[in-house]
Amino acid sequence: MSHRIWGVCATMEPKLPERLLMGPGPSPVSPAVRLAMAEPVVGHLDPRFIQLMDAVADGLRLVFGTANRLTLPLSGTGSAGMETMVANWVEPGDRMLVVRHGFFGERIRDAAARRGAEVAVLDAPWGTAVPADQFFDTLERVGPVKLVAVVLAETSTGVLQPLDGWADAVHAQGGLLLVDAVTAIGGMPVDVDPRGIDVCFAGSQKCLSVPPGLAPFTVGERALAALRDRRTPVGTWYFDLTMLGRYWGQERFYHHTAPVSMVYALAAALEEVRQEGLPARFARHRRAARALWAGLEAMDLELLVDEPHRLPSLTTVRVPDGVDDATVRGLLLERFNIEIGGGLGALRGKIWRIGTMGYGARIENVVRVLSALEVVLGRRGGAEAAWRAWESER
Amino acid sequence: MSHRIWGVCATMEPKLPERLLMGPGPSPVSPAVRLAMAEPVVGHLDPRFIQLMDAVADGLRLVFGTANRLTLPLSGTGSAGMETMVANWVEPGDRMLVVRHGFFGERIRDAAARRGAEVAVLDAPWGTAVPADQFFDTLERVGPVKLVAVVLAETSTGVLQPLDGWADAVHAQGGLLLVDAVTAIGGMPVDVDPRGIDVCFAGSQKCLSVPPGLAPFTVGERALAALRDRRTPVGTWYFDLTMLGRYWGQERFYHHTAPVSMVYALAAALEEVRQEGLPARFARHRRAARALWAGLEAMDLELLVDEPHRLPSLTTVRVPDGVDDATVRGLLLERFNIEIGGGLGALRGKIWRIGTMGYGARIENVVRVLSALEVVLGRRGGAEAAWRAWESER
Numbered sequence: 001m002s003h004r005i006w007g008v009c010a011t012m013e014p015k016l017p018e019r020l021l022m023g024p025g026p027s028p029v030s031p032a033v034r035l036a037m038a039e040p041v042v043g044h045l046d047p048r049f050i051q052l053m054d055a056v057a058d059g060l061r062l063v064f065g066t067a068n069r070l071t072l073p074l075s076g077t078g079s080a081g082m083e084t085m086v087a088n089w090v091e092p093g094d095r096m097l098v099v100r101h102g103f104f105g106e107r108i109r110d111a112a113a114r115r116g117a118e119v120a121v122l123d124a125p126w127g128t129a130v131p132a133d134q135f136f137d138t139l140e141r142v143g144p145v146k147l148v149a150v151v152l153a154e155t156s157t158g159v160l161q162p163l164d165g166w167a168d169a170v171h172a173q174g175g176l177l178l179v180d181a182v183t184a185i186g187g188m189p190v191d192v193d194p195r196g197i198d199v200c201f202a203g204s205q206k207c208l209s210v211p212p213g214l215a216p217f218t219v220g221e222r223a224l225a226a227l228r229d230r231r232t233p234v235g236t237w238y239f240d241l242t243m244l245g246r247y248w249g250q251e252r253f254y255h256h257t258a259p260v261s262m263v264y265a266l267a268a269a270l271e272e273v274r275q276e277g278l279p280a281r282f283a284r285h286r287r288a289a290r291a292l293w294a295g296l297e298a299m300d301l302e303l304l305v306d307e308p309h310r311l312p313s314l315t316t317v318r319v320p321d322g323v324d325d326a327t328v329r330g331l332l333l334e335r336f337n338i339e340i341g342g343g344l345g346a347l348r349g350k351i352w353r354i355g356t357m358g359y360g361a362r363i364e365n366v367v368r369v370l371s372a373l374e375v376v377l378g379r380r381g382g383a384e385a386a387w388r389a390w391e392s393e394r
Numbered sequence: 395m396s397h398r399i400w401g402v403c404a405t406m407e408p409k410l411p412e413r414l415l416m417g418p419g420p421s422p423v424s425p426a427v428r429l430a431m432a433e434p435v436v437g438h439l440d441p442r443f444i445q446l447m448d449a450v451a452d453g454l455r456l457v458f459g460t461a462n463r464l465t466l467p468l469s470g471t472g473s474a475g476m477e478t479m480v481a482n483w484v485e486p487g488d489r490m491l492v493v494r495h496g497f498f499g500e501r502i503r504d505a506a507a508r509r510g511a512e513v514a515v516l517d518a519p520w521g522t523a524v525p526a527d528q529f530f531d532t533l534e535r536v537g538p539v540k541l542v543a544v545v546l547a548e549t550s551t552g553v554l555q556p557l558d559g560w561a562d563a564v565h566a567q568g569g570l571l572l573v574d575a576v577t578a579i580g581g582m583p584v585d586v587d588p589r590g591i592d593v594c595f596a597g598s599q600k601c602l603s604v605p606p607g608l609a610p611f612t613v614g615e616r617a618l619a620a621l622r623d624r625r626t627p628v629g630t631w632y633f634d635l636t637m638l639g640r641y642w643g644q645e646r647f648y649h650h651t652a653p654v655s656m657v658y659a660l661a662a663a664l665e666e667v668r669q670e671g672l673p674a675r676f677a678r679h680r681r682a683a684r685a686l687w688a689g690l691e692a693m694d695l696e697l698l699v700d701e702p703h704r705l706p707s708l709t710t711v712r713v714p715d716g717v718d719d720a721t722v723r724g725l726l727l728e729r730f731n732i733e734i735g736g737g738l739g740a741l742r743g744k745i746w747r748i749g750t751m752g753y754g755a756r757i758e759n760v761v762r763v764l765s766a767l768e769v770v771l772g773r774r775g776g777a778e779a780a781w782r783a784w785e786s787e788r
Contacts, residue, residue, distance in 0.1 A: 010659035016442050018434045026654060029435050030684030037431040037655055038410045041423050043733045048410050055407060075607065076470045076632060079650035083632035111631035205651055211435050212605060213469065213653030235629060237505040238470060238477035254738070256473035257599055259433055260420060262656065269404035327474060329481050339437045344648070 019023040019333070023341035024155050024314055025183070026205035026212050027357035029265075036268035040216060044258040046312075053248060053258075053266055059270030062278065063168065063185050063208070064200060064218045066192035072211075072248040073240065073266055074215040075259050078182045078203025081107060081215030084239040085199050089147055091232055092116030096147040102126055103156035103344040104180055108149045115235065120145070125221050125344060127304045127316070129161045136169055144173040144330045146226075147264045152190065153183035155206075156344040158305050158316035159190075163219065166194030176223050182206060185216060186273060186358060187285040187313040204262070207285065207313050209358030212271045214263045268357075283325060285312040287393050288361040292354060295370040295386030299379040304351055313361070316343075316351045320377070326350045329377055336372040363390045396537065400738070404524075413727070414754075418600035418708055419753035420606050423659075427604060430662035433654045436653040445639040447642060448654075453664030456672065456680035457579050457602070458594060458612045460586035466642040467660055468633065469653050472576045472597025475609030478633040479572050479593050483541055483617065485626055486510030490541040490689055491533060496520055497550035497738040498574055498626035502543045504666050506771065514539070520740055521698045521710070523555045530563055536583060538567040540620075549600075550738045552699050552710035552747065554582075561590030570617050576600060579610060580667060580752060581679040581707040584620045592617040598656070601679065601707050602754030604663045607656045613639075664754075679706040681787050682755040686748060689764040689780030693773040698745055707755070710745045712769070719743045722770050728764040757784045 022030050042049045048392040053072075060071050074080050086108065090096065096117045102125040109119050112346040120142040124130040130150075139148070148170045152161055157179070170177045176198040181190045187207025192200050198220045204210035219227075219241065227241065233373060234240040238256065246253035273281060296317050304316035319325045325342055328350070332338045341353035354369060363386070370382035415422050436443045447466075454465050468474050480502065484487045484490065494505040495518035503513050514536040518524040524544075533542070542564045546555055557573070564571045569594040575584045581601025586594050592614045598604035613621075613635065621635065628634040632650065640647035667675060683706040687697060690711050698710035713719045719736055723746070726732045735747035748763060758782070764776035 011444065012430050012433075012658050013665055014442070015447050016433065016440075016446065018657075019436045019440065021435065021437060021438060022513050025651060026435050026437060034432040034655075036406050039406075039410065039430040040428070041420050042410050042413050043415060043416065043417060046410075046413065046727070046733065048408070051408050052406065052410065053616060060739075076474065077650050077653060078634050080470065084631060087630070105699070107631070114627055114629050114631060124689075134782060201649070210785070211653065211655035212438065212651040213656055233508055236477060238482070238734065244417050256471050257420060257597070257606040259605065259653075259656070261423075261428075261605035261659070262653070264406050264410075264605055265655070271407055280499060292554050334438070339440065 007367055014217040017337055020338045020365060020368060021143065022360060022365060023339045023357050024353045024355055025203070027207070027209050029209050029211055030272060030359045030362040032272065033268045036264040040259050044260055045252065045254065049093045049254060049260065052263065055181050056263060056270060057248065058265050059267070059273065060216045063273060064190050064192045064216065065194060066218050066219045068192065068220050070224065070241070070245050071218040072244065073204070073263065073290050074217050074244070075256060076215055077212045078201070078215050081201025081203065081217050081336045082180065082241065084215070084217060084241065085109060085201055086111040086115055087236040087239050087240045088116045088227055088234055089176065089178065089199065091230060093118065094147060095118070095145040095148065097122060097142055099130055099135065099143045099148070099150040101128065101130055101157065101161060102151060102152060102154035104151045109181065126157045127142050129159050129309045133264065135166065139173065140298070145175050147178055149178040151180040153181065153304060153313065155183045155314060156347065158311050159309050160311050165196055171196065173264055176226060183311060183313050184246065186281070187361070188282055190219055192233070195244060204266060207358045208266070208269050209360070210265045213259060236260065240373060243245055265388055285356060285361045287390060288356040288363065288366055289313070289315060290393070291363055291386040291390040292356055292366045294389035295366065295382035298385030299374065299382040300376070312356060313357050319349065319352055323377065325352070331376050332372055338369055338372050340369065361362065403488065403745045411731055412435065412764060414732045414759060416749050416759060418747045418749055419517055419597070419751060421601070422604050422754040425601050425607055425754045426666065427659050427662045432659040433658055435654050438654055439646065439648065442735040443654065444646060446657065448662060450657060450661050450673070451642065454610045455662070457667060458584050458586045458610065459588060460612050460616050462586065462612045464618065464639050466638065467598070467657065468611050468638070469650060470609055470760065471606050472595070472599070472609050474633065475595025475597065475611050477505060477594055478609070478611060478635065480509055481630040481633050482506040482621055482628055482635045483570065483572065483593065484511045485624060487512065488541060490543065491516060491537040491539045493524055493529065493542070493544040495524055495551065495553060495555060496523065496545060496548035498548060500547050502574065506543070511681060513754060520551045523552060523553050523703045526556065526558060526716055528576060529560060533563055533567065539569050541570050541572055542705060543572040543576040547575065547707065549577045549707050549708060550741065552644065552705050552708045553703050554705050557589055561767040565590065567579070569570055570620060577705060578709050581755070582676055583600040584611055600658060601684070601752045602663050603754070604659045605656070607724070608660055662696065679750060679755045680783060682750040682757065683707070683709060684787070685757055685784040686750055686760045688783035689776035692779030693771070693776040695714070707749060707751050709748045709750070711748065712745055713743065716772065718747070725770045726766055732763055732766050757781065
C-alpha cells in the first residue's frame, strides 16, 4: 500500500488546447466560474448547499423572467430539459402542436411521439420565423390541442421566433404553451411571465456561460395543475418533476444527488449576471451581434436570417459557393484555436453558426473570429467593419 | 456598456465551508480532479475532446472490468444510469425480477413499473444479502423472466450482494442480468465480464471521487442484441442508448452536448486510478474500512451487516439507544465539518452510514471521523483502535 498517488499532481490525459468558443455552444466560461467548479464539494443535502440552491433558483427566476415557485436546474444538459418537458406533460393520445422551424423543433416532435402524443406539425422554412397569422390559423384548424411547443431561439438556424399573443391563443383553446429557450436565456429576454409561457427549459452552456450539464427549468401554475391532473404516472423516474420539485422545494426530499460542482458554476455565473445587470447584458449581446453582422457583410458574406428575426446570441451565415465548409472550420480550429459551428440537418455544409454568447459576447472575440475568417477565405474588411459598428454604439 | 464585470472576481454566493465527506457520497474530490474542472472548456465535437472521450471510455472499461465496446459516462447522476437501464431494456408487459435488499432495489422496481414491466420482487431483510439458493429457487418459480435487476453494493444498507452463478442462471432461462454498481465502482471489483453481467451502471461521486453528475454505463453483446430486438421504440429521447452509442462510438453522431467539464473531472480521476493501480486501490479501501470497523466496535457500536457482506466503501452502524441521530450528525457537520449519512426509508433514524470512498479512504479521515464521534457520543478508544488495525496490515 502506498500513498504516493496523493503526492502526484495527476491530471487528465490527453491535455487539451485552449479554444475560443464562437460556435453554437458551449460558450466561453469566465475564470471565476471555472474556479467555482474547483471549490471543495459539499454534500447535496448539506444545509449550506441548500442555501446555495435557493440562491440559484432566485437567479434562474431573474433570467427566465418569472416568479414561478418551481424553478430549478435539472441534472442534465439542455436536451434533458426537452425530455423532462415532454415526459411530464405528454400522455399517450394527447393532442399536440409542434412548431418546427428548425432541427430542435423536430427533436421535440420526436420525443413527444415516443411518449404517444398525436402530433400535428406547423413547419416554416429553415431560416425564417412562423408568421403570427399562420400560427393562429393552424391552431384553430388543428385545435383544440393540450400542448403547443415552440423553440424561441432556434440554435440550428439562428432565428428568433416572436411569440406575441401566442400564449393567449393557446390558453383560450385550453392548452399549455411549452417553450425551448436554450439559446436565449441570459442573452435576451425570455419573459416567461409577461409572455404567459407555461413551461420553459433552457441550457447552461449558451448565454449563461456555464459548462454544459444543467438545464434550467420553470413551471407555471397552469402547467402544475395539468401535472396534478395526469391520468397516468409520469413515465420517467429521473425527470419526474413531482419528485424533483420536492427536492428543490421546501421539503428537501431526497431524490437524486445533485451535480454539486455544476451548481457551483451556475451560482457563480448567475452572480456575474446580477453584477452586470440584465439590461446591460442584453445590450452587450446585441452590440456584439451587430458588430459581427457588419463584419460578415463587409466580407460579402450572406446572412441566412432577415435582420428582424436574427438572434443576438447566434448568427448564421451562408458558406460561399466554392468554399468547403469543413476545411474552413478545420483551419479555424487547428490553426487559430477558434471554434465555429457547421449546419445541422438540411443546412449541413451550407451555413456556419457563429455564437456571441455570454462571456464570449465581446468585441475582442468578434474581431478575432472575423480576422481569422479573412485570412482563411482571402477576404478583407470584416474586422474593421465590426470594430466601427461596435464603436458607433458607444 | 461596461466591461467592469470582467475585472471583478465574481464568485458564487453564499460561500460554502470545507467539509470532510464521510457519508454515502458525494465523496472527497482530490485537488487534481477539482483543478481539471477549472480547465478551459472545449467544444463537445472538438477532435481533441473526442480523443479524451476515448481515454475516458478506456478508463471506465478498466474499473468496470469489461471489454464492452459500448461503455460511456451518461450525462446525468447515478440515478440517470438506473433510468437508462430501465428505459432501454424494459418494454410494456416484460416480465422482470427485481432483487430488493434495500432502498435502491425498490427504486429500480418503481422505475420499471412506470415503464410497464410486470415486476416480481425477491426481498431480503435490509442489512442482509440474498442467499444464492433463495435466488435460484425464486428465479425458477417466477421465471422465465426477460430481466433480472440487482444492486451489487446497496448504498442504503452497506451490503455487498454476492452474484456467484447468477448470470449463468439468468442466461439459462433466457434473460439479462442488470446490475447497479454505484457504490462499488473504483473501490472494489465490479467484474462485469468475469461475472457475466449484461448491463451495469454506476455513479461518479462514490469510489471514483468525481463530483456527482455522471453515470458510467456499460452494455454487453447479449444486451445489445436485446436492444436491437425491441418491439417498440425506446420511450426516452435523452437516454436512448442507440443514439448515445453513436455519439460515443466511431460515428460521433451529434446527440446532445456532453458535460465537458465533468468529463474532464472523470478523465483526471481515472488517470489517478491508473497511477495507483486497481489492486492497490481496492486494498486501500478494504484497509480503511477494516480500520473504521475496528474503531466503531472499540466504541461499543454495533455494525448492521455481518462481516462477510460488508462493503469496503460504506459502513452502516446502529444509532445507540437513547442517542438522537439528527443531533449527532448535526454536531459532526456544524462543529467538526464532517458529513456522515443517516438511514433511508425503514432505517431512517436507526443507522449512520459512513463512507470510505475513493480519495476519502485514508486513515487520517477514518481517525478524524472516529475522534469526532468519540467527543460527541462521550465514548473512547475508536480512533486508537482504528489506527492499530490500519498499522497491523502494514
